[in-house]
Amino acid sequence: xxxxxxxxxxRVLQFTNCRILRGGKLLREDLWVRGGRILDPEKLxxxxxxxxxxxxxxxxxxLAPGFIDVQINGGFGVDFSQATEDVGSGVALVARRILSHxxxxxxxxLVTSPPEVYHKVVPQIPVKSGGPHGAGVLGxxxxxxxxxxxxxxxHPEAHLRSFEANAFQDLLATYGPLDNxxxxxxxxxxxxxxxxxxxxxxxxxxxxxxxxxxxxxxxxDAVWSGATFITHLFNAMLxxxxxxxxxxxxxxxxxxxxxxxxxxxxxxDGTHTNPAALRxxxxxxxxxxxxxxxxxxxxxxxxxxxxxxQQEVEVDGLxxxxxxxxxxxxxxxxxxxxxxxxxxxTDFVVLDDSLHVQATYISGELVWQAEAARQ
Amino acid sequence: MKLIILDHYSQASEWAAKYIRNRIIxxxxxxxxxxxxxxxxxxxLDGEGAVDRSGESRQQGxxxxxLGCYKKLIEYYKNGDLSFKxxxxxxxxxxxxxxxxxxxxxHSFMWNNFFKHIDIHPENTHILDGNxxxxxxxxxxxxxxxxxxxGIELFVGGIGPDGHIAFNEPGSSLVSRxxxxxxxxxxxxxxxxxxDGELTKVPTMALTVGVGTVMDAREVxxxxxxxxxxFALYKAIEEGVNHMWTVSAFQQHPRTVFVCDEDAxxxxxxxxxxxxxxxxxxxxxxxxxxxxxxxxxx
Numbered sequence: 001x002x003x004x005x006x007x008x009x010x011r012v013l014q015f016t017n018c019r020i021l022r023g024g025k026l027l028r029e030d031l032w033v034r035g036g037r038i039l040d041p042e043k044l045x046x047x048x049x050x051x052x053x054x055x056x057x058x059x060x061x062x063l064a065p066g067f068i069d070v071q072i073n074g075g076f077g078v079d080f081s082q083a084t085e086d087v088g089s090g091v092a093l094v095a096r097r098i099l100s101h102x103x104x105x106x107x108x109x110l111v112t113s114p115p116e117v118y119h120k121v122v123p124q125i126p127v128k129s130g131g132p133h134g135a136g137v138l139g140x141x142x143x144x145x146x147x148x149x150x151x152x153x154x155h156p157e158a159h160l161r162s163f164e165a166n167a168f169q170d171l172l173a174t175y176g177p178l179d180n181x182x183x184x185x186x187x188x189x190x191x192x193x194x195x196x197x198x199x200x201x202x203x204x205x206x207x208x209x210x211x212x213x214x215x216x217x218x219x220x221d222a223v224w225s226g227a228t229f230i231t232h233l234f235n236a237m238l239x240x241x242x243x244x245x246x247x248x249x250x251x252x253x254x255x256x257x258x259x260x261x262x263x264x265x266x267x268x269d270g271t272h273t274n275p276a277a278l279r280x281x282x283x284x285x286x287x288x289x290x291x292x293x294x295x296x297x298x299x300x301x302x303x304x305x306x307x308x309x310q311q312e313v314e315v316d317g318l319x320x321x322x323x324x325x326x327x328x329x330x331x332x333x334x335x336x337x338x339x340x341x342x343x344x345x346t347d348f349v350v351l352d353d354s355l356h357v358q359a360t361y362i363s364g365e366l367v368w369q370a371e372a373a374r375q
Numbered sequence: 376m377k378l379i380i381l382d383h384y385s386q387a388s389e390w391a392a393k394y395i396r397n398r399i400i401x402x403x404x405x406x407x408x409x410x411x412x413x414x415x416x417x418x419x420l421d422g423e424g425a426v427d428r429s430g431e432s433r434q435q436g437x438x439x440x441x442l443g444c445y446k447k448l449i450e451y452y453k454n455g456d457l458s459f460k461x462x463x464x465x466x467x468x469x470x471x472x473x474x475x476x477x478x479x480x481x482h483s484f485m486w487n488n489f490f491k492h493i494d495i496h497p498e499n500t501h502i503l504d505g506n507x508x509x510x511x512x513x514x515x516x517x518x519x520x521x522x523x524x525x526g527i528e529l530f531v532g533g534i535g536p537d538g539h540i541a542f543n544e545p546g547s548s549l550v551s552r553x554x555x556x557x558x559x560x561x562x563x564x565x566x567x568x569x570x571d572g573e574l575t576k577v578p579t580m581a582l583t584v585g586v587g588t589v590m591d592a593r594e595v596x597x598x599x600x601x602x603x604x605x606f607a608l609y610k611a612i613e614e615g616v617n618h619m620w621t622v623s624a625f626q627q628h629p630r631t632v633f634v635c636d637e638d639a640x641x642x643x644x645x646x647x648x649x650x651x652x653x654x655x656x657x658x659x660x661x662x663x664x665x666x667x668x669x670x671x672x673x
Contacts, residue, residue, distance in 0.1 A: 030491070040476075041486075041491060042476060042482075042483065042486045042487075042491070043476065044497075045486060045490060045491070045497045045500075046475060046482055046486070046497065046502075048497075049497040049498050050497065051496060051497065
């Protein structure tokens with residue numbers, strides 16, 4: 001997706017006096033970039049015999065890879081599940097605003113909606129590279145409507161669906177063309193789900209298990225069919241039980257295809273998951289952990305009533321509920337807040353103090369900078 | 376020769392680094408007049424250069440002798456006291472057949488432990504290419520590059536436990552030039568631990584400057600630290616010139632400095648050690664006062 005034309009003539013940028021993440025550790029190393037791509041400075045030195053054209057002092061800060069949010073339903077008043085006339089500008093607004101949270105790519109997420117909404121919205125959100133205009137769109141995440149009634153959470157019951165005999169055709173009829181789709185969340189206990197999972201997987205779409213009452217066996221079978229992700233672990237699935245760990249058990253299952261790593265999203269907003277649960281998941285399977293915001297349109301706005309797809313949502317502080325209920329409805333914690341919460345919960349030794357985003361770079365270009373950092 | 380004896384590895388490294396610093400600054404290099412420096416390599420080890428609780432350096436393992444010296448030189452550059460802008464470097468050796476970006480290659484060693492931390496221009500660094508199509512031609516070209524640069528001003532090297540300099544294993548001609556050498560079994564066995572203990576993965580050949588090449592330098596500095604080098608040091612300076620202990624060739628060089636720690640002197644005569652320790656007052660004048668390029672700017 002990145003269109004970096006790494007021509008040998010492009011300027012070489014060297015970020016110095018910084019700490020970068022390598023091999024799971026923070027190392028004091030310089031980061032070299034050319035034409036939007038990270039460079040191997042040793043190769044540059046010995047083969048091209050070049051030095052940097054420009055150096056940028058990072059003041060001892062941490063240079064982290066840009067955050068990727070694979071589950072975000074909207075923000076700043078924009079609701080990706082609304083079939084408005086100009087979906088594109090809504091996506092663009094969110095893309096621009098999340099730069100300040102350190103997010104450089106994301107998957108706009110659509111919650112359970114009627115087919116008309118998908119037919120109208122999905123074609124209007126193409127894959128797009130990031131840049132000064134905003135974070136890159138990696139593809140859509142369609143969460144629902146092929147999910148469990150019992151574990152629908154904030155998804156509207158009226159629009160839930162199951163697969164009929166022509167399972168994959170059903171899915172195509174509901175969503176429309178899948179060119180812009182990157183992730184589909186579904187419940188594997190639904191009939192015919194395996195052919196659907198296989199079809200989606202062969203088309204390069206990531207299948208994620210979520211909003212489901214599947215037991216561990218059903219979840220493992222789904223992984224064999226091609227599923228590779230779990231949507232917001234712990235939330236909207238059966239709780240871990242010692243005789244049937246359910247979907248949560250995938251983290252330590254020994255019945256998965258050899259070499260396959262199962263990834264799982266977790267919302268570390270301080271509300272969706274108790275820190276002790278975060279730690280259990282992390283300790284059980286650290287390599288598969290993916291932080292997501294599951295942010296809703298109320299992200300970045302104040303308390304009060306907002307919409308999410310076909311539902312009304314009430315926001316109070318950092319929690320959001322389906323209006324008039326105690327059902328959690330997405331989150332309003334920005335990605336960098338989630339990262340900090342997660343670090344506090346899992347007690348990393350962090351060399352820096354606060355992990356507040358100072359600047360965001362896409363393809364080596366500065367696309368956002370905190371007020372204090374601006375000179 | 377000058378035999379410089381310091382108490383510990385860290386002090387020996389620092390003395391050597393100070394000496395190099397003073398030599399470069401007093402030379403006053405510029406765009407028309409580069410300071411040519413010959414450099415040694417070592418191998419990566421776990422906990423290399425670590426200090427124990429008392430702050431003193433741990434007993435050094437083989438292969439990492441120059442690391443402390445490089446660290447000090449990097450420190451001098453970072454403090455603004457020394458610049459490598461007008462310094463040309465020539466490394467002593469490199470393995471044959473090892474990919475340039477292999478973690479154990481001498482290219483990797485020099486990049487990670489020295490070049491990437493200082494302001495030297497890549498075009499001024501020269502390391503033999505162990506993957507050249509014609510190895511002897513590569514060696515001959517290296518000799519030409521040294522000549523073209525005006526010869527080496529100061530060649531810094533180490534010594535193996537078998538008294539070798541660079542990869543000039545016992546039996547190497549004392550007038551040898553840069554060439555391909557087959558490594559001694561001792562060397563291969565010692566290196567196996569850097570290649571996951573697999574003997575088949577250890578390079579068996581290397582390109583190395585010859586004894587004669589180093590002898591051509593205007594000054595030579597040999598760093599020798601650790602008890603495991605003590606016997607080699609004894610053979611090199613208290614016995615005769617002998618091609619079985621190739622470092623002994625430098626007894627016939629007009630300007631050689633041996634920088635050691637106490638442990639490296641364990642096989643020397645008490646008389647030798649006392650004599651040279653007594654000269655430290657004089658020899659320390661070579662590193663004190665310690666010059667800085669900052670003074671030149673004012």
